[in-house]
Amino acid sequence: MEKCPFAPAKNIDQDSELAKSPVGNYSEYLQLNSLLQLQVRRTDDPLAHDEHLFIVMHQNTELWFKQILYELQSIQQILHNSKVCEKSQQIVFQRLVRINCILRIMVQQFEIMETMSSIDFQAFRGIFKDGQSGFQSTQFRLLEKIIGIKEGQRCCTFLEGLSDDKKEAAKDKDDEEDICSLIFEWLSRTPALDQFITSYEKVVGDEVKNLLHAAEEIRLIDPSESNNFSKEAESMRSNFAIIFDSHEFENSSRKQGRRIPYLAFMGALMINCYATEPRFSVPYEIIKNLVDMDELLAKWRFAHAMMAKRIIGGRQGTGGSKGYIYLRSTVSDRYMPFVGLFEVASFVLPPQKLPALTPSMKREISRVYTG
Numbered sequence: 001m002e003k004c005p006f007a008p009a010k011n012i013d014q015d016s017e018l019a020k021s022p023v024g025n026y027s028e029y030l031q032l033n034s035l036l037q038l039q040v041r042r043t044d045d046p047l048a049h050d051e052h053l054f055i056v057m058h059q060n061t062e063l064w065f066k067q068i069l070y071e072l073q074s075i076q077q078i079l080h081n082s083k084v085c086e087k088s089q090q091i092v093f094q095r096l097v098r099i100n101c102i103l104r105i106m107v108q109q110f111e112i113m114e115t116m117s118s119i120d121f122q123a124f125r126g127i128f129k130d131g132q133s134g135f136q137s138t139q140f141r142l143l144e145k146i147i148g149i150k151e152g153q154r155c156c157t158f159l160e161g162l163s164d165d166k167k168e169a170a171k172d173k174d175d176e177e178d179i180c181s182l183i184f185e186w187l188s189r190t191p192a193l194d195q196f197i198t199s200y201e202k203v204v205g206d207e208v209k210n211l212l213h214a215a216e217e218i219r220l221i222d223p224s225e226s227n228n229f230s231k232e233a234e235s236m237r238s239n240f241a242i243i244f245d246s247h248e249f250e251n252s253s254r255k256q257g258r259r260i261p262y263l264a265f266m267g268a269l270m271i272n273c274y275a276t277e278p279r280f281s282v283p284y285e286i287i288k289n290l291v292d293m294d295e296l297l298a299k300w301r302f303a304h305a306m307m308a309k310r311i312i313g314g315r316q317g318t319g320g321s322k323g324y325i326y327l328r329s330t331v332s333d334r335y336m337p338f339v340g341l342f343e344v345a346s347f348v349l350p351p352q353k354l355p356a357l358t359p360s361m362k363r364e365i366s367r368v369y370t371g
Contacts, residue, residue: 041124048124050116057113058134064102065139071095072146072179079182089282096289103296110303114310121311147293148180148259148337180337183290184260190267191279192361197266199355200273201244207353208237243269243347253340257333260340268344273354279365287341294336302331 023029038059041051075095078088134140177185190196215229242249246262253260260268268287275284305327315323333339357365 042127043124045123050120051124051127053112053116054121054124057109060109061106062137062139064106065137065143068099068102069139069143069146071099072143076146076177076179076182079179079186080177084186086282089286093282093285093289096286096293100289100292100296103293103300107296107299107303110307113307116311118311118313125312144335146178148178149335178337180259183286183338184264187265187267187271187287188261188263190263190270190283191367192357192364193263193267193270195358195361195364196270196273196355197244199358199361200269200349203349203353203355204236204240204244207349208233211236240347258340258343259337265340265344268341269347272344272348274357274365277357277365287344290338291341294338294342298331298336301327301335305331 027033039052039055041048041055043051075092078084078092081088084092211229211233215226215233218229219226242252243266249262249265253262271280271283271287274280305324308327309324312323314325
């Protein structure tokens with residue numbers, strides 16, 4: 001039996017002096033004395049009361065970014081293996097669920113920030129005269145990088161706003177594979193995929209023939225309904241043709257800015273169609289949570305943009321960006337590395353019409369890689 005190539009990510013803090021010291025009490029373990037001293041207001045003006053909220057909210061956001069990065073880096077390590085065992089898939093699924101729970105909270109947190117009015121913010125906005133801005137969040141840049149948002153997809157230069165010492169870590173590197181690339185490689189290895197593509201194409205072709213046959217049978221009796229059947233047949237043939245032509249699919253994906261390769265897309269389609277099969281139940285949940293993550297990040301970006309619009313209106317951002325206009329421009333497909341997975345729904349057939357799994361397909365997908 002093959003050994004599962006999963007090993008938990010090494011905690012880089014394990015060798016630190018702090019890790020070797022006694023845990024101590026609650027306050028000492030969490031280093032609360034240090035943590036609670038970090039909310040330092042830069043103005044003593046009583047009218048700038050909300051500066052404290054501003055600091056707490058942004059520090060809290062950075063802590064959530066840190067946890068999300070911690071989970072994403074562990075997922076990245078698991079997916080680097082050429083085979084991802086069932087145990088590892090379950091771990092990936094659980095950690096994606098956790099990330100999405102955090103993102104939901106982060107979206108809701110904007111409601112707290114919106115209790116601060118525009119005049120409340122203006123009371124202390126002047127302290128950011130040197131261009132301090134959330135645009136300088138290294139962690140968020142790293143988060144975008146690790147999930148698969150490339151520099152060329154951005155509305156502006158990826159490294160703008162980062163300090164010189166952070167730019168090197170944030171640059172795209174040829175020898176680093178992001179989670180999007182690793183997920184697509186994993187989906188491309190879906191078992192029995194070639195047989196599925198062949199059988200799916202046959203079922204779609206048969207359905208088109210059935211519609212044309214139905215149209216012909218009632219052509220003289222009900223020309224209008226016959227025409228409807230003919231249009232439906234042509235629409236189905238035209239829409240599905242792209243998933244049975246790998247070259248056309250790849251060309252179309254490139255034109256639309258979608259990174260998903262042909263085999264990865266068909267693997268995701270197969271997993272969606274047979275999600276109730278034990279082998280595909282966890283992979284289906286992984287795909288679903290990747291789609292959720294893309295959607296939640298888009299919601300977070302939109303909530304961030306709307307908060308900015310409420311508080312600073314059409315003013316320029318403190319970091320020199322166009323404020324709301326820039327933030328709103330990031331709510332787009334170009335910032336959704338898994339957008340190709342959304343398109344799978346366009347090609348899912350009703351369960352009654354799915355091709356039955358052949359004995360050889362059942363044998364292939366039943367081979368459990370445990371270790």
